[in-house]
Every structure is written in structure tokens, then in C-alpha cells.
Amino acid sequence: MLFKILLPIVILIGSIGATIALVANREQPAQEVLIEASLLVEVIQPQRQDAYITVSSQGTVEPRTRTNIVSEVTGRVIEVSPAFLVGGFFRTGDILVKLDDQNYRAAVSRDAASVATAYSLLEQERGQADVAQREWDRMSEQQQNQIRARNLYLRQPQLEEAEARLVSAEADLEKSQADLAKTIIVAPYDGLVSAKSTDIGQFVSTGSAIAEVFAVDYAEVRLPIPENKIQYLNLPSSIQEFSASDEYYNSGPEVELISDIGDRRFHWTGHLTRTEGVLDTRTRVLFSVVQVSDPYNLYSTEHEEPLRIGTYINAEIQGRLLEDVIILPRHTLQANDLVWVADQENRLRSRIVDVITSNGDEVYIRGGLEPGDKVVLTRMENPLNSTLVQTQIQPPLINPVN
Structure with a gap:
């Protein structure tokens, strides 16, 4: 009876002792040292400088200079320059196009003859006017007073008419000579043919487009x-x-x-x-x-x-020239003029900078960075202030002043 009572007690005490022994003799786990993770980024050390903005x-x-060349006369194209091609170069005074000038040469001859005839008539009138003047001078004052149309007697109207006919004939000759000259279309300057609207054998009228050219x-x-x-x-x-x-x-x-x-x-x-x-x-x-x-x-x-x-x-x-500025790559500038930097302890910090202007891939700033700041070039997702970083320094942007 006593044995049955003591047996469970002995087993319980033995189990407790075994447990204590196992706990006392167990191996201690290794202690792990927590190391703060760091982010590898590329940075530049900004430098103040004088720089020309671009x-x-x-x-x-x-x-x-661009010119639409048109014909000022009518005729058939009988000759074109070898340079009269789209993309062809020409010099000032080069002949680009020639028109048939037969009718215009005939007009010049006809008008030249008219000038000669008008000049001859004018000389005749001058001679007759001289004769009338001498006769007038030989008259007495009473005889002169009897002639009411004095100018007509002295042939002044006839002389003026002859002079006017000569002027008109000379103007016609000048026009016909100008029309003859216009049958040859010359280059107004050194240039290039960008488009042409006619070619040899084609009939053109006054105002017809010949070519489009431009100066070089x-x-x-x-x-x-x-x-x-x-x-x-x-x-x-x-x-x-x-x-x-x-x-x-x-x-x-x-x-x-x-x-x-x-x-x-x-x-x-x-x-x-x-x-x-x-x-x-x-x-x-x-x-x-x-x-x-x-x-x-x-x-x-x-x-x-x-x-x-x-x-x-x-x-x-x-x-x-902008004086005492810092040039940064434009991609480093975030919204609200924010720039991420690595401070002297290599921790991320956000800085609000004073932006002057930006151009292309560069941004010009006046201030906002602190001494020792290195501007982060690496594009980061969700960066946080105080994040530890490892930096790789890249050369700064330099804009030399010439």
C-alpha cells in the first residue's frame, strides 16, 4: 500500500530532475548582431561656378531668299541651262531659260525705224521753224500785229508734236528692247533650283511660272x-x-x-x-x-x-553669364524643387533648392544645399530620409567660361 503511494511521487521528482538537468546542460544559441542595410547610390559633389546659360x-x-520666277513675256522655250534641274546650282547672271525671240527682234527693228522717222520729222520741223522765225524777224511791227496766231506761224505746235512723237517712238523702242531682253531669263543670285514648272519646247505666256529658286x-x-x-x-x-x-x-x-x-x-x-x-x-x-x-x-x-x-x-x-551657381543633372530635381542628397554621415536627406532656370538636361540652382552634401544621381523608388547609403562619386557638371 505504501509502495503504491510513493511510486508516483518518485517518478514526478525524477522527471523534474531530468528536466532541470537538460535545461542546465543545453547549448546557448549564437548571438546575431543586426547590421543596418545600406543603399548603393551614385553621387556628385556639386561645385559653385560661373557659367554661361544656354x-x-x-x-x-x-x-x-526664295523667289518664284515667272515669265514676263510670251514665247516658246527654245533652250534651258544644264543647271535648270531640281537641285541644280547656278551663279548670278547664269542663263536659265531662253524663249523664242523672233517676234521681239522684229518689234525692236520696227520701233527703231519709228524712232528714226520721228527724228527725221523733228529735224524737218526744226528747219521750218527756223525759216518761220527768220521771216518773222524781217516783218515790221505792223505786219506782226496783223498775225493773230503767232505761235502757229512760228510752227511751235508742229515742233512740239514732232518732239512728242520722237519721245513716244523712243519709249516704244525702249519697251521692245526690254521685252527682247526678257526672253532670256537669268539667275538673280547664286542659288539652287527647288522646283521647275517648264522645260524646253513648252509655250509660256506672260505670268507663267518658270521655276522656284532660293539663294545659297x-x-x-x-x-x-x-x-x-x-x-x-x-x-x-x-x-x-x-x-x-x-x-x-x-x-x-x-x-x-x-x-x-x-x-x-x-x-x-x-x-x-x-x-x-x-x-x-x-x-x-x-x-x-x-x-x-x-x-x-x-x-x-x-x-x-x-x-x-x-x-x-x-x-x-x-x-x-550666371555667376556663382551650381549645375545639376535635370533628373535630380524632383517635384517642388526637391533634391535628394547624401549628407556628411552618408544618410539620405531631402533639400529644397533655389532653382534659377533649367535647360535641356541641366538645371541651374542658386542655393539650398548644405556643406558636405553630395547630390544623389541614382533614381530611387520611395526614398526615405535618414536611409544609410554607400556612395560612388561621379565627376560634377562643369560649364567652362570661355
Whole structure:
């Protein structure tokens, strides 16, 4: 009976002892040290500098001078120049088209004969007027008073009529000579044929279109400038434009023109020579005009590639000098002028910066960064202040002042 009572107690005590022994002899788990995760980012150390701002724009190359050539006389085309082709170049004074001039040569001969006849009649009238004057001088005063039509007696009306006929005949001759000259259509300037409307054998009448040509001494690009960028450019004034000379045109703000042709990028240099003087009320832009001399390299080898009319180009207009500014890549600027930086402890911080303006891939700021800040270039998703980062420093943007 006593055994049955003590057996459960002994088993319970033994189990408790075994449990205590197992707990006392168990291995202690390894202690793990928590390491704060960091984000790898690219940064730049911004530098203050003086920099010329550039204003970007786009446009299409157009000729400075474009002319629709029309026939001023009627006739059949009997000859055309080898350069009278679309894309053909010509020089000032080159003959482009000749019309049949037979009728006009005949008209010149006829009018020349009329001039000779009128001159002969005039000489006859002058002789008769001299005779009448001598007779008048031999008359007594009483005889002279008996003649009421003194001017008629002295043949003054007849002489004036003969002089008028000569003037008329000479005017007819001048017109017929001019018409004859117009049967030869010559180039008004060095240029290129962009379209032609006639060819050899075709009959043309007065006012018929012959060709469309344009000059190749200069090309122009019409560039829109946003209203908020005008203050950063040294634009020519209306008074300067009104009295502009070739030296003035070449002294305007320099403009770099860029175009990708195939897999190559080409550059040309022009000068901003004038503005259209009126803001577009719909788009709020001011159109300016850039001139490029000798776009087809006909007079020099100034350009590495001809700047063809119709080329679409990107333009960089050199503007005013900004002093003591910081240039950052534009993608670093977030909404509300916020920029993410890594501070001296390599932790993310958001800064509100003082933006002057932006252009293309760059943004110009006046302040807002603290000493030791490194601007983060890496695009981050949902960045948080105080996040630890590892930085890879990239070279800053430098705009050298020439």
C-alpha cells in the first residue's frame, strides 16, 4: 500500500530532475548582431561656378531668299541651262531659260525705224521753224500785229508734236528692247533650283511660272524661345535690327546647330541676327532667326557637312553669364524643387533648392544645399530620409567660361 503511494511521487521528482538537468546542460544559441542595410547610390559633389546659360530650341532650315520666277513675256522655250534641274546650282547672271525671240527682234527693228522717222520729222520741223522765225524777224511791227496766231506761224505746235512723237517712238523702242531682253531669263543670285514648272519646247505666256529658286549665300532657322527664357539671352533690339550691317549679323549671339544624319551627328555654327519682335499670344514664345553663312559649302569648307534646306535641327543658343551657381543633372530635381542628397554621415536627406532656370538636361540652382552634401544621381523608388547609403562619386557638371 505504501509502495503504491510513493511510486508516483518518485517518478514526478525524477522527471523534474531530468528536466532541470537538460535545461542546465543545453547549448546557448549564437548571438546575431543586426547590421543596418545600406543603399548603393551614385553621387556628385556639386561645385559653385560661373557659367554661361544656354537655351535649347528646335527648328527647320529655310532659305533667307526664295523667289518664284515667272515669265514676263510670251514665247516658246527654245533652250534651258544644264543647271535648270531640281537641285541644280547656278551663279548670278547664269542663263536659265531662253524663249523664242523672233517676234521681239522684229518689234525692236520696227520701233527703231519709228524712232528714226520721228527724228527725221523733228529735224524737218526744226528747219521750218527756223525759216518761220527768220521771216518773222524781217516783218515790221505792223505786219506782226496783223498775225493773230503767232505761235502757229512760228510752227511751235508742229515742233512740239514732232518732239512728242520722237519721245513716244523712243519709249516704244525702249519697251521692245526690254521685252527682247526678257526672253532670256537669268539667275538673280547664286542659288539652287527647288522646283521647275517648264522645260524646253513648252509655250509660256506672260505670268507663267518658270521655276522656284532660293539663294545659297545664307540659310536661316526660325527658333521659338519661351517667354521665361528671353531674360537669359542677349537678343538684338529692334533699333539694332533696323540699321544692321553684315558685321552686326556676324556679332549676334552664337548658336550651335545639331542634327543627326544617319548614324552621325553634325554641328554647324550660326548667329542669332534678329527676332520677329512679337510674342505669339497662343504659345507665349518669341521667334528668333539664326543665320548660317554658305550652308552648301560653295564658297568655303567651313562646314563638315552641307546644311541642306529642310533639315530639322536642334539649337543651343549661348546666353548670359550666371555667376556663382551650381549645375545639376535635370533628373535630380524632383517635384517642388526637391533634391535628394547624401549628407556628411552618408544618410539620405531631402533639400529644397533655389532653382534659377533649367535647360535641356541641366538645371541651374542658386542655393539650398548644405556643406558636405553630395547630390544623389541614382533614381530611387520611395526614398526615405535618414536611409544609410554607400556612395560612388561621379565627376560634377562643369560649364567652362570661355
